[in-house]
Amino acid sequence: MxxxxxxxxxxxxxxxxxxxxxxxxxxxxxxxxxxxxxxxxxxxxxxxxxxxxxxxxxxxxxxxxxxxxxxxxxxxxxxxxxxxxxxxxxxxxxxxxxxxxxxxxxxxxxxxxxxxxxxxxxxxxxxxxxxxxxxxxxxxxxxxxxxxxxxxxxxxxxxxxxxxxxxxxxxxxxxxxxxxxNRADQKSLVRSKLPIRNKRAMLLSLFFGLMASMFYSVTAWISPIAHSFGYSPASSAMLLTIFTLIQIPVSLTVPGLVARFGKRRFFLILCSVFELVGIVMLLLHLPMLPAVICLGIGAGGLFPLALMLPIVETDTSEEAGAWSAMTQCGGYIIGAMGPLLIGAIYDYSGSFIAALLSMLVITVAMIGVQLLITGRKTEGQASY
The missing domain is CATH 1.20.1250.20 (MFS general substrate transporter like domains)
Incomplete structure (x- = not known):
């Protein structure tokens, strides 16, 4: 084909x-x-x-x-x-x-x-x-x-x-x-189990969860945060649109850069640092546009890398599917809790400062997990 x-x-x-x-x-x-x-x-x-x-x-x-x-x-x-x-x-x-x-x-x-x-x-x-x-x-x-x-x-x-x-x-x-x-692959199915006892798969699941938690938290709360900072409803909605649109060119570019230069862990941490900078800018009440751009760059790079990792960690399509299923299983469950956690913190504190601090903690934890992920050393394949 x-x-x-x-x-x-x-x-x-x-x-x-x-x-x-x-x-x-x-x-x-x-x-x-x-x-x-x-x-x-x-x-x-x-x-x-x-x-x-x-x-x-x-x-x-x-x-x-x-x-x-x-x-x-x-x-x-x-x-x-x-x-x-x-x-x-x-x-x-x-x-x-x-x-x-x-x-x-x-x-x-x-x-x-x-x-x-x-x-x-x-x-x-x-x-x-x-x-x-x-x-x-x-x-x-x-x-x-x-x-x-x-x-x-x-x-x-x-x-x-x-x-x-x-x-x-x-x-x-x-x-x-x-x-x-196409019925050709029906006779040669390889059954593969979820790698629930594999330490690296667990780390990837945790990373995916922290990444998704940040993404859905920013998506859900960036407009309300902007409104609380004095932005109009139209401007608040526009900031969310910018956050989404900036991810498109980034998600197209980052995997190519990784394929060309290697050093996947470097790009993972770099994208996380962009998110960290964006959150710090919001905490300091700096103009939101550059903060949202930083957050969009970080999210746009982290998501394709999170999807890529199970592929480069495995040898067959069956293994890649099993690893992806496991990382997305734990990842999306954790990710769904992110906006709820941020909302609960906001309800309790009455301020988005505490909510932003919690996002900061999530991002730092994500960087810590990325540092624990070491390269898969195989013949002809570069390490992280």
Whole structure:
């Protein structure tokens, strides 16, 4: 199969991994007003998929062993597309929560297996992960940026606004349907268990969790923090958009730099330092734009590196999928707790200073974990 088509398959699949989450975020207030949702229920629409991405990630390995890699990814895309389309039937709290659950399960399957897909078809080019991470960021940014305009132009139709993103899923299903014809790998499935006793896998899971915790905390709270600093609602929303958009070129660039120069640990720590600088700037009440840019650079570099590590640490696509499933299992569960922790600290202290200090602690802990990660020394492969 042509490499260009394989890259297209990765791109369109990853494009679908975030819209079901980020399309809801700008409309949470509207959903609460129109459907009478409580704050807790509204938060489930964004927190539940992330929890599912962690809880159900181990199932990806089991399903891959039974159905095959490509077929399982197709099933995952079908679940995501179906869950998104389900929101077009009727606007109700029940439908929104159920679709968030189903969509989260689909994402939990596709996420780690796309890493295995890259390992299978591009074993010597782990930097291809940049397409995966950048596409996912693009999907998240598009859904977040256009939800309000679509809502306004559709005469305030919540069902249309939240379900229109299923179009991306239909496109992905068409692209991936080609792989359903291939039965060649069904007879040679290698069953691999999660590396739960592997120290390095545990460290990678902890790193992924701290990274995701920072990412979701900043995503959830950067606008409220800006508003508390005196920025207008429009400016606060723009800062969140900048934080998201800056990640796209960074996520495309960093894996290539790692592939060219090696020293993965150096780039991991460098990106973490960018996040550290961004948090310190916020604590010092410096202008938020450079702080948000630093945070975006850090997040944009850390995520593709977190996805790349299970690929470079393993030898086969089955192992890569198992390692990715484990790191994302623990990582997303920890990551989902980040915004809740920051919110609880803010509620208790009444100030974002304490919340920012907790983010500082998370970032320092993440750097500590990165220092514990040593290079995988194999023949012809450079160390960290």
């Amino acid at each position: 042509k490499k260009l088509y394989l890259l297209l398959a990765i791109f369109v699949a990853a494009l679908n991994l975030r819209p079901i989450i980020t399309s809801v975020a700008p409309l949470l207030g509207t959903l609460q007003d129109e459907l009478g949702m409580s704050g807790l229920t509204a938060s489930l629409l964004t927190t539940l998929p992330v929890l599912c991405m962690g809880i159900f990630a181990p199932a990806a390995t089991a399903l891959r062993d039974r159905l095959g890699l490509e077929r399982t990814i197709f099933l995952a895309l079908f679940l995501i597309t179906g869950a998104t389309a389900l929101r077009g039937i009727v606007s109700s709290v029940f439908i929104l929560v159920v679709s968030a659950l189903i969509g989260g399960i689909g994402i939990s399957l596709a996420g780690p297996l796309l890493s295995g897909f890259i390992k299978k078809y591009f074993p010597a080019k782990p930097s291809i992960i940049s397409i995966y991470s950048a596409s996912m960021t693009v999907g998240a940014a598009i859904a977040s940026a256009y939800s309000i305009p679509i809502y306004n132009r559709s005469h305030h139709s919540l069902t249309l606004t939240l379900s229109c993103w299923a179009i991306l899923g239909v496109i992905a299903l068409l692209v991936w349907s080609v792989f359903l014809r």
